[in-house]
Amino acid sequence: MLRALEIRDMLIIDRLDLAFQPGLNVLTGETGAGKSILLDSLGFVLGWRGRAELVRSGAAQGEVTAVFELSATHAARAVLEDAGLPVSSELILRRVNTADGRKTGWVNDRRASGEVLRRLSETLIELHGQHDDRGLLNPSGHRAILDDYAATDPLIAATRAAWAQRREARKALTAAEDALDAVRAEEDFLRHAVAELEKLAPEPGEDQTLDERRRMMQAAERIREDIARASDAIGYDGAEGAMSNALRWLEGASEKAEGRLDGAMAALTRAMAELDEAGREVADCLDALEFNPAELEDTEERLFALRGLARKHAVAPDDLAELTATLSDRLAALDRGAEDIADLKRAVADAETAYDAAGDALSGTRRDAAGRLDAAVAAELAPLRMERAVFRTEVTPGEPGPEGRDAVAFTVATNPGAPSGPLNKIASGGELSRFLLALKVSLSQERNRGVTMIFDEIDRGVGGATANAVGRRLKALADDGQVLVVTHSPQVAALGAHHWRVSKRVESDMTLSTVTPLADDAREDEIARMLSGDTVTPEARAAARALLGSF
Known part of the structure; x- marks a missing residue:
């Protein structure tokens, strides 16, 4: 769980200290106020590859510190142990970027490479948004997502072992045949x-x-x-x-x-x-x-x-x-080559049979899990006003490998009778947001890995009752964990357990970004602004109070 984020001299942020809480954390603000910079800064300390120039103009260096709380069984502990880094219930990541582009990272006050930071980030943060290529929209990762949902680790381990035996048997046969051919030539x-x-x-x-x-x-x-x-x-x-x-x-x-x-x-x-x-x-x-x-x-x-x-x-x-x-x-x-080749061919056949058996078991489990996942997503789409849409997890024959012979892809059809296609190509902006949310909720219901989930304007393109439904699903997702949402939707913002407003100010001809935690009255003002725009009307305030009071 992300506890704190400290940013110094990054882009238009001069100094910022944020203390996040469990549950649903919402960040709101006008377009260009700096909400994406917060995510860029968090990505920087986690070792993600992003913008090349992050240091605030005129500063010698920029620095970001993130503090996470780790449970006794958190997956980050294994990464720390593997890297030879100190392990405790508190994980402190710090990374500095100098004006000339040099980047240096620390983990619990020990120097660490960007690769170690990225490995840790995979256990700490999940980022979801319309342009996210790290998560659910990346087809190359769909099989891993389904495997995580289906808890196939033991089956994958057996398939990998069978694949290795198959590979070694084939290698031995090829080497023996090549050697025999060479000997026959002389x-x-x-x-x-x-x-x-x-x-x-x-x-x-x-x-x-x-x-x-x-x-x-x-x-x-x-x-x-x-x-x-x-x-x-x-x-x-x-x-x-x-x-x-x-x-x-x-x-x-x-x-x-x-x-x-x-x-x-x-x-x-x-x-x-x-x-x-x-x-x-x-x-x-x-x-x-x-x-x-x-x-x-x-x-x-x-x-x-x-x-x-x-x-x-x-x-x-x-x-x-x-x-x-x-x-x-x-x-x-x-003289004995023909006999040896026959023995090796039998070994290859036995290894092929073992791999086929392991692959069949894994494929069957994946198909069963795909059906359960499709049903779970369908149940989530109904309250999101997409009851006529179809989500399908397609498990098709793929190239054999150490993790089986299946290709997995998430496909959608937004209307009955319409052709299905890749998730990120068929759905519109608002539809895509709801598909992603329904899928994420379904996956999290099956296995909660204790990561902080970040949704970057995932509610874009929806409003009214649909936005309300999106907010309620985000809140449900955050009940047993931590969710950070960057949103322009007042319905979503009103559901947050903790609310921050991102705004810009100008000092000495320099634009700076500020993030302010909001108490009850300030939340009402912010949600009213989101409803009415620059001029907050009494009607907007009343609507804001109604939204806050209804949750």
Whole structure:
């Protein structure tokens, strides 16, 4: 509920402080007095896109503050939490517009973007008027309005989930078919390449192992003779035998040397152990250099085959094993592709069936709600002197999507037998006002979301008993909430629980707008002015008293 609106230096308003109340709040005044500026200012603080130049001439900046009261379950609380903004029972919006066009907003004293303000506005304010493209006149929003009336949230959630599963199933099928088509285009290559690779059976690291073995065999003939001579020199006929004899001779003489040979014998013993180790290593090398000449030929042949196949597939020799696995997997996918595609097609069919079932349930609920809404609007049109008019909520097949397969449009026929058409194109100004009011009353009876409803001259083009009926419906709409009405109708103004007069004054060659709350006597004067014009006659005052006294 809107509690307060403070405006500073906006257009022709220099300073204005308004305290709104629950119930029906009416604003009246002559054309051009500044009533639309109030709405422009409210729209500005709510982040709506409107006039580009709002700062009062000569002022450095304009500022608007709006204070709302939030119930414990108000939808604005969720928006605040999502934006990381403070949440309490009082919501204060403030926005500044500098003379050079920069705009800055705050929510509960925290900086906030225009987008956050607009999201909050959707939970705080509903604006209705003959040229309103944000609400009931916008055909693109009719389905959402019907869904709100029908309370279809659980059905829409189920339909969205079914739509997502349907989309993912189709996406998986398309990807599999595309992949299969791509693999089929290279089937001959895959079968030949896999056969060739599997026949060779390359292993990781094999290239290096073969290359080292090949180089060793090539060098074996050149170095084997020297290694053999070295082996002979180390062996028993060489150093090993000489050292063994020396150690035996020393051992025979050591008893008479009184320990002087002990160190020499120990050193010889160690040397013989090292010599034995060297002999074993040389012998191992000689064994390794033993090869069959055919082995060198086989090694070179396999090495060249590996490297040739690597060049053919533009990979390193060590990557041939991985390439074999990759191409084998692709070939296996091709072989089982038809079976996979069949499984995916079944999944798509199941997802289509689930989506159709969810969509049918949602469509049925919408059609039932459309009938109830049409009946409710018809009941509201009768007291508004439009009992012969027809309002119809058309639910027709539309493009499938996450919220079902229905297109929803509000259509009207103003006279029996006349063709129906879009709400904003068939009805005249006065008829349109009453259609909008009847529709809004019907919607609000079903679900009251705690928003402040603003009607901008919705009673234009009607008068007399019809204006009286419009006023009574507005009053009924405001009984459990808050309604602000900008009106030129004395019958509507007389029904207001709270009344403000908007007027202009000139100070120092500058036109300024003023909004004055009216007490009982002042209300009588204002309604008399609305009845008679500039000159208030006794008859007008009497009529004003009669209007005020009859409600």
